Amino acid sequence: MKIKKIRIFLIPFLSSLIFFFFVIPLIYYLLSFDLPSLEEIQTYTPPVSTRVLDCKGRLIGEFFEQKRRVVSLNEIPRYLTDALIVVEDKRFYSHPGIDVIRIIGAFFYNLKSLSIRQGASTITQQLARNMFLTHKKDIIRKIKELILAIKLERSYTKEEILERYLNQVYFGYGLYGIEAASQGFFGKSVKDLSLSEACFLVSIIKSPNYYSPYKNFDLVLKRRDFFLKMLYKKKKISEEEYKKALKEKINILPLQKNRQEMGYVMEMVRQYVEDLFGTDYLYKKGLTIYTTIDLDIQREAGIALEKRLREIEENYQFKEKKKSHEEIYKEKKGEISPPNYLQGALVCIENKTGFIKALVGGRDFSHSQLNRAVQTKRQPGSAFKVFVYTAAIDNGYKPSDIIEDSPISIEITGVQEPYEPKNYDYRYIGKITLRKALALSRNVCAVRLIEKLTPEKVCEYAYLMGINSKLRPYYSLALGSSEVSLLEMVRSFATLANLGKKIVPILITKIVDSDGVVLKENYPSSEQVLSPQTAFLVTSMLKSVLDEGTGYLIRRYGYYGIGAGKTGTTDNFTDAWFIGYTPYLTCGIWTGFDKKKKIFEGATGGVVCAPIWAEFMKNVSNFYPNDDFPIPDSIVKLTICNETGYLATPNCPDIREEYFLKGNEPTEYCSEHRF
Structure with a gap:
């Protein structure tokens, strides 16, 4: 009897010992094989998106696998972290990564409701899952999550865990981390969020799809109120702050669509950076890329080009017209064919520096990534x-x-x-x-x-x-x-505008890594390839194209400033060009079909492209002084007879003032219209 009692006691006891000292360690050992080491955990950095900025520091776009900007805990308002902890993990500062009390409570709650309705993951566990694991729901993943949570607690302080969590967590719509979410939903940095806005953002974390501000705004607002209530109950905010935050109206930004007008520029940036540093650097290392693009000028370029091409499609009743991105997908049911509507491209560069201020490679980047400003060559x-x-x-x-x-x-x-x-x-x-x-x-x-x-x-x-x-x-x-490219033509005309100095077109001025180290820098460079006198004389002649030649529509379309340029039209009206410049900017435009065919009868560069140049330059010329082209030394001006080219007499019926290189000017008077 006594032996039987001992046996009854020993069997469960020994089983427990075996389970705790052999089975659990064995499971821990086996599952730890494919988990990161302590060193890997300590050196882990999340992928950070690369930002592309214009010449004034404004955001053009981003490259990312996960759209994220890392911020320190000091930049995050205290009431935001308090809200997260009081609702999501109230024993955060006391548990070792796993909240045993919460696990037991969740177990009995779910047992009672006969469903898994309450989770028990701590902030540390969620961080472990977001950093290294998938979101697949099974027992193996859960055990790995527990193991990693313990490792994280051994590797980081509580403040570091909190900071990493808020920089790692997903908010939906491609936004990773609290800073990206703050910028994405409110257009401001996290440090500038109000109490109400902070609680609104934290409300999304539990389920970004369910608590989507764009799908279920009222649900997110209701959950925000709950966070505010818990902050007040836990005495983290005053009654006055609580009531004020409840009344505050939440205004989120409209859902951002891809900026198609920047697609061609972004693609050029992508190719350049990937060639230099590789794909991982571009998408994960948090680079800042400074470009020469001016968003204001870029916007005017896109508007001017699209406006004129739509006018042509309507006026000449084209069967194939450019449709919206949504219409294209709807008609083709996801199978996108190459565009067969009228295309166009525009490049604008700054004469002195070679900086590309605007570049449009086509009418819809999402429909066709072919960059007609750079990649295609056509007869000019x-x-x-x-x-x-x-x-x-x-x-x-x-x-x-x-x-x-x-x-x-x-x-x-x-x-x-x-x-x-x-x-x-x-x-x-x-x-x-x-x-x-x-x-x-x-x-x-x-x-x-x-x-x-x-x-x-x-x-x-x-x-x-x-x-x-x-x-x-x-x-x-x-x-x-x-055949030549549009960019080549623009660069060549800029040589004339620049008094004979050939520049190198530049799109990217500087690439900086996440630590502020400059990885690449491009400086303006030029080479004197023509004499200033030759360049000036040709410029003087090209000014006549606008005032009395094939570019006359430029004046009719409202551009009355200083300008010089040349129209271009190919056989059968398949290509139309206009390349023109002011003392500060050179802008070139090409239009035509990707598959060569007649634009319309009489589609000259003067008719199709000159109005685009006029519309564009009319709107951007005020960004620069209204100066005339400088006259270099050794240039003289004389009055000549237009019929003979000799010095004019009082009897010459058609005269003009003409520029000459000193020493090469006419010395004889017109013999057909004698004194």
């Missing part, structure tokens, strides 16, 4: 004539020199048919000055010049000024037969 048409005339002026020609605008036929060795270019209007004026030939974009005159200069010489000047694409040295090059 007559916009390429600028290189022909620059080469001519630099080799002794004068703006007043007379050239024959009449039919031309050039025999080419090895080619059966002669080259016989035609003017756009199939008409001929006869003898005209180089200035007028450029302003009116007379094709025959440009071909006569390239014949005298040679195509190879024109290629040389194009490369010198900023073209990188391979050019074919044919006579048709004068009319833009070789």
Whole structure:
């Protein structure tokens, strides 16, 4: 009998010993294999999003796996952490990572209700789960969570656990951490949150989907009231603070949609940074990328381009028109085909620095990521004539020199048919000055010049000024037969605006890591490739394009400031261009279809693109002084006869003041209109 009693006592006792001293340690040992070590826990840092800023420090966009900005506990209001603790983990400062009392209470509550309605996870356990585990609900994950919670308590102080938790926790809508949530929902830093706003944010943590401010605002508000009530009951806030917070109206920001107008810029930034540092650095290391983009100028670029292209679609009754992003997806049921509507691109750079102030690579980045400002090459048409005339002026020609605008036929060795270019209007004026030939974009005159200069010489000047694409040295090059990118053309025209200095286009000025260490810095650089005098004379000629030439619509569309530029149109009206500049900015525009086809009959650069340039420049020119192009030394101004190009007499019926390089000015008076 006595032995039987001893046996009854010993069996449970020994079983308990075996369980506590062998089974539990064995489970702990086995499950710890794939858990992080203490060292890994102590050195763990959460992935932090990379911010991309404009030239004034304004946020353009972010790259992230988890959208997060890390803040210290000192930056988080005390009432926010108090609210979290009094509701979610009231024994936070006394338990070792696991709240045994809460576990027992939750067990009996769930047993009584015959369902799992109450959890028992501490803040430390939640941190362990968010840092290293999945959210899969099973016993193995739960045991791992308990083990990790104990490890975390051994690795960090309570304040460090609280700080890490608030920087780690998810708030929905891609927002990780309290700072990202504060910025995302309220547009302010967490340190600036009111008591009511702080409790509102903490209310979301329990279930970001269920307590979504955009789906169930009233539910979140009700839970906020509960947090405020608990703070008051626990004497963390006064009665006055409690009542004031209850009455405070909560205003959250509208749900943010992707900023499509920045898509092409962000993609260029992504490619640049990934090439330098790799994908992990971009998405996880919390970089700050400073760009040259000015959001105000960028916004005007997108508006001007889209406005004109929509006008064209409506006025010419295009069958295929650009639709909204939502319409595209709805019609294609998620299968997106390449865009077949009219496209466009715009690049604007600062002349002195090469800083890209605005870049639009297409009409809808979400529909097509092809960057038409940089990645595509198209024939520039007559916009390429600028290189022909620059080469001519630099080799002794004068703006007043007379050239024959009449039919031309050039025999080419090895080619059966002669080259016989035609003017756009199939008409001929006869003898005209180089200035007028450029302003009116007379094709025959440009071909006569390239014949005298040679195509190879024109290629040389194009490369010198900023073209990188391979050019074919044919006579048709004068009319833009070789394909180039929009950015190349803008850079080349900026060389003229910059008095002969070729700049390097820059999009990113600086990349800084999360510790403030500068990883990469780009500085403006330039090279004098043309004389200031040549650049000025060509600029003077290009001013006539706006005032009396193919760019006349620029004035009609309301831009009356200083400007110079050149239109471009290709055969069959498949591509339209306008590249223009002021003393401070150079802006280029291209329009056309991705799959080449006629835009419409008569779709010249002057008709399609010049109005876009005018609308854009009209709205951004006030950001810069209204100065004229500076006149360099050794430039003289004389009055000439427009019919002969010689010095004007009192009898000359058509005269103008013309600029010349000193020493290359005309010295003879007009003989056709004698004194």
